[in-house]
Amino acid sequence: MTRPGDLAHHTLAVLVENRAGVLARVADLFARRGYNIVSLAVAPTSDERFSRITIVVDVESSPLEQIVKQLFKLINVVEIVELAPSESVERELIIATVSAPKSIRSQVVELVNIFEGKILAVSSEQMTVSLDGSPRKIDDFEALMVDYGIVEVQRSGRIALPKIGQIAPRLSAVEA
Amino acid sequence: MRMNGGQALIKSLELEGTEIIFGYPGGAILPVYDPIIDSGIRHILARHEQGAGHMAEGYAHATGRPGVFMVTSGPAATNAVTPLADAYLDSVPMVCITGQVGLAAIGTDAFQEVDTTGITRSITKHNILVTRAEDIPRALKEAFYIATTGRPGPVLVDIPKNIVDATNPDAYFEFEYPDSVDLPGYKPDVPVDEAAVAAAITLMLAAERPVLYVGGGVLKSRGADILRTLAEIVQMPVVTTLMARGAFPDSHELNLGMPGMHGNYTAISALQKADLLVAMGSRFDDRVTGKVGAFAPDAKIIHVDIDPAEHGKVRRPDVPIVGDCRVVMENMVIQLNAVGGADAFGDRSAWRQQLSGWQEKFPLTYEPSAPGELLKPQFVMEKLRDGCPSDTIVASGVGREGESPSQYWKFDHPYTWINSGGLGTMGFSIPAAIGAKAAFPDRMVWAVDGDGCFQMTAQELVTASVNKIPVKIALLNNAYLGMVRQWQEMFYENRYSEVYLSHDMPDYVKWAESMGCAAFRVEDSDEVEAVIAKANAINDRPVVVEFRCHSEEKVFPMVAAGASNDDVIVDPSQAALLQSERLHQAGSQKETLR
Numbered sequence A: 001m002t003r004p005g006d007l008a009h010h011t012l013a014v015l016v017e018n019r020a021g022v023l024a025r026v027a028d029l030f031a032r033r034g035y036n037i038v039s040l041a042v043a044p045t046s047d048e049r050f051s052r053i054t055i056v057v058d059v060e061s062s063p064l065e066q067i068v069k070q071l072f073k074l075i076n077v078v079e080i081v082e083l084a085p086s087e088s089v090e091r092e093l094i095i096a097t098v099s100a101p102k103s104i105r106s107q108v109v110e111l112v113n114i115f116e117g118k119i120l121a122v123s124s125e126q127m128t129v130s131l132d133g134s135p136r137k138i139d140d141f142e143a144l145m146v147d148y149g150i151v152e153v154q155r156s157g158r159i160a161l162p163k164i165g166q167i168a169p170r171l172s173a174v175e176a
Numbered sequence B: 001m002r003m004n005g006g007q008a009l010i011k012s013l014e015l016e017g018t019e020i021i022f023g024y025p026g027g028a029i030l031p032v033y034d035p036i037i038d039s040g041i042r043h044i045l046a047r048h049e050q051g052a053g054h055m056a057e058g059y060a061h062a063t064g065r066p067g068v069f070m071v072t073s074g075p076a077a078t079n080a081v082t083p084l085a086d087a088y089l090d091s092v093p094m095v096c097i098t099g100q101v102g103l104a105a106i107g108t109d110a111f112q113e114v115d116t117t118g119i120t121r122s123i124t125k126h127n128i129l130v131t132r133a134e135d136i137p138r139a140l141k142e143a144f145y146i147a148t149t150g151r152p153g154p155v156l157v158d159i160p161k162n163i164v165d166a167t168n169p170d171a172y173f174e175f176e177y178p179d180s181v182d183l184p185g186y187k188p189d190v191p192v193d194e195a196a197v198a199a200a201i202t203l204m205l206a207a208e209r210p211v212l213y214v215g216g217g218v219l220k221s222r223g224a225d226i227l228r229t230l231a232e233i234v235q236m237p238v239v240t241t242l243m244a245r246g247a248f249p250d251s252h253e254l255n256l257g258m259p260g261m262h263g264n265y266t267a268i269s270a271l272q273k274a275d276l277l278v279a280m281g282s283r284f285d286d287r288v289t290g291k292v293g294a295f296a297p298d299a300k301i302i303h304v305d306i307d308p309a310e311h312g313k314v315r316r317p318d319v320p321i322v323g324d325c326r327v328v329m330e331n332m333v334i335q336l337n338a339v340g341g342a343d344a345f346g347d348r349s350a351w352r353q354q355l356s357g358w359q360e361k362f363p364l365t366y367e368p369s370a371p372g373e374l375l376k377p378q379f380v381m382e383k384l385r386d387g388c389p390s391d392t393i394v395a396s397g398v399g400r401e402g403e404s405p406s407q408y409w410k411f412d413h414p415y416t417w418i419n420s421g422g423l424g425t426m427g428f429s430i431p432a433a434i435g436a437k438a439a440f441p442d443r444m445v446w447a448v449d450g451d452g453c454f455q456m457t458a459q460e461l462v463t464a465s466v467n468k469i470p471v472k473i474a475l476l477n478n479a480y481l482g483m484v485r486q487w488q489e490m491f492y493e494n495r496y497s498e499v500y501l502s503h504d505m506p507d508y509v510k511w512a513e514s515m516g517c518a519a520f521r522v523e524d525s526d527e528v529e530a531v532i533a534k535a536n537a538i539n540d541r542p543v544v545v546e547f548r549c550h551s552e553e554k555v556f557p558m559v560a561a562g563a564s565n566d567d568v569i570v571d572p573s574q575a576a577l578l579q580s581e582r583l584h585q586a587g588s589q590k591e592t593l594r
C-alpha cells in the first residue's frame, strides 16, 4: 500500500489574498478539473492581507503545469512557490488515540518515546499520543500504532519551507 | 456625496459608462431598483432572467463593451446561471448584479436565499459577495476591470439587501469612486515576448503549408484589421472558427471559411494537412480538433493566447506566445516587415492549388427542394443573406438550423455574428439579437432560430415589442429537434426518441402576432425572397418569419463526435468523389514512403 509519505508529489505554497471564499475557490478548482489533493493546510501569514495554502498534489493525477496555470487564473491567488521535497524541510503532525489497556501500555509509551512523540491523555483503556516529524516518519509511526489498534487518528497534512540557503522557485503562469 | 448603497450601485454603473441594464426586479434587489428611476441609464425589463442575461451577452458581442444585467436573489439568480455559463465559455465581458437576502439571514435558508457565489464560482471569471455598503464602489470597479481585461468574462456581484436598504442608517456612506483597483494577484497586462515572436516568424518562413487558425480571441482583442495585414504579408490561408466568423472577410481569397464539426471540407482538411498552424486566439476546442490525437498530425504549432492556461491544455505548442492577439500581431507585422515582408516568403503555390482544388471539388452543397416540397434551410439562408445589407448582425440558435448561417452567411465585417459557441445554449438567439439591436438601433438584426430554440425564449419578443426593439426572427420550423434527430438517424439506426415537435403546434404566426410582432409563414421556395423583402421593410415592430422546412434535411459536412477530422462526412452527392480523393491521397503517401 502506498502511504501518504511515499506518494510522488508536488508541494505548492500558494499565497492568497485574505478574501471571503478564497479557500473554497481553490478547493473547487481542484475538484472541478479532476486534480487530486493529497493534503491541504491553511494558515495566516505575517502580513494580515494574505494567507498561505500549502497544497500537496499527487503528480499522477495532475499535470503540474496546468494546475499552476489554472490556480493563477483565480483572481485572489498572488504567488505560487514550489517546494521540491529534496530542497525543503517538510513537517506533519499526527494525533492518534490508540487502544492501550494496562497490559500493553508500557509498550506504547516506549514506542512514543523512541519516536520522541508526546502523550497527551491517558485513560484506563486508551491513550492519545502526538508526534511531529517528516511525513515518512509519521507514516512509520502510524503503521506501528495500527498494531495496537487505532481508535481515531488525525494528520495535519504537510507544511514545508525551503532548506536554509535554498530559494524555492516562484512559479509563473507564463513559461520562461 | 452621502448616499445609500443602492444609490451608490447605480452611481457606480453610471461612472462605468453603462448605457443599458437588462434586468428583472424582485424582493432582495428592490432597493436598487428605486434609484434607477432617477438615473439616465436605460433599463430593459426582460420577461425571464435568462433572457436578460443573453441580451447583455448580445450587447457585449456587438459592441465589445461589458453587458450589464441585474436580477434578484434565489430563483432569479439560478435563472441567471445559464447566461453566466454561456458568457464564461465564450469569454464575453459581462457584469451581473444579483440581490441577496440581508446579511443577518445569510446561511439560514431564508426565503429566496441561495448560495449565489457558491453556485456561480466555476462559471464566472470572478464573483464577489459584498458585505458593507461602503465596499460597493470598489466591488463594482473591480468587477468591470476584471470582466473587461485579460481574457474577458462574466463577473458577478452579490448584494445583500440590508446594505442597499434606504431605511437602514448603516447603508449610508460618503460616496467616492476609486480610480484604480488593488488586486495584487491579477496582472492582466503581459508585455509581448519579442523573442517568441521572432521564433514564430522563423517557423512561418520555413512553412510550406501554413494555416492561420483564427478564434474568438481575435475579435475580443479588436484585432480584425491587423489580422488581415498579417495574413496578406505571409500569404497564409485563414480559417475562422465558429467564434471568429467575421474576424476575416469571407470574401477574401485567403479565407477558407469555418473548420470544425460542421465546417467545410477545405477548412477542415487544410488544418489536417498543414505543416504549421498559427493558432490566434483559438483554443483547440474539441469541436474543431475532432479526435485530438489525430488532429493536424504534421503541424508545428504557434499558439497566441492571452490566457497562458490555454497553452498546452489540449495541444502542446512549439511556440507559445502569451498576450493580447492584436498587440502580438502588431509586433509580428513589425518584425515581418523588418525581414522583408511578403517578399521573404517562398513559393507556396502548390499548397494554394491543393486548397483551391478542394474548394472546387467539395463546396458546401445541398439538394434543392423538389416542387411542392418544404423549404431547405440552406436555401432560406442564401436568400436571407442576399436580401440583407452586408453589415447585418446575425444571431443564431443551436441545432441544425443554427449551423446554417455560420455556413451559408457571408461575413465581411467583424462583430456581425453572435452565437453561443461554447455552451451551445438553445434559446440564445432571440434575446441575444435584442441586446445587439438595443445597442445598434440603426442596424438590421436577424436571429436565426429553430422551432425548438424558439420555444425556449420566444417570450422575449414581448420585451422587444414593448421596448421598440424591432429585431427580425427567421424561424426555421422543421417540426423536430432536428440536430438530435440527425444524430439518431446516423448513430442510433433511425430510432427517433422524443424529437418530434410538430409543424403546427403552436401556431407560430398567431403566437408572434399576440406578442406584438408582424408575422409571416412561408412554405414555397418561390415566395422566400419576397417575404424577406417584406420583413426587411418593417421597422416599427419585431418580425417573425416562419419558414416551413423539410424535416429530414441534415447538416453536412459533419465530423462525428470523437472521430478524426480525416473522416469528415460530406454531402451524399460528394461521397463518391471524396472516396476516390482519399484513395488517391493514400496512394501518393505510399509513394513518398517508398
Ligand SMILES: Cc1ncc(C[n+]2csc(CCOP(=O)(O)OP(=O)(O)O)c2C)c(N)n1
Pocket: B397, B398, B399, B400, B401, B402, B424, B425, B426, B449, B450, B451, B452, B453, B454, B476, B478, B480, B481, B482, B483, B484
Ligand atoms: C438548452 C439546451 N437543451 C438541449 C440542447 C441539445 N440540443 C442541441 S440541438 C437541439 C435541437 C434543436 O432543435 P431546433 O431548435 O428545432 O433546431 P433544429 O436542429 O431542428 O434546426 C437540442 C435539443 C441544447 N443545445 N441546449
Ligand SMILES: [Mg+2]
Pocket: B450, B451, B452, B476, B477, B478, B479, B480, B481, B482
Ligand atoms: Mg427544429
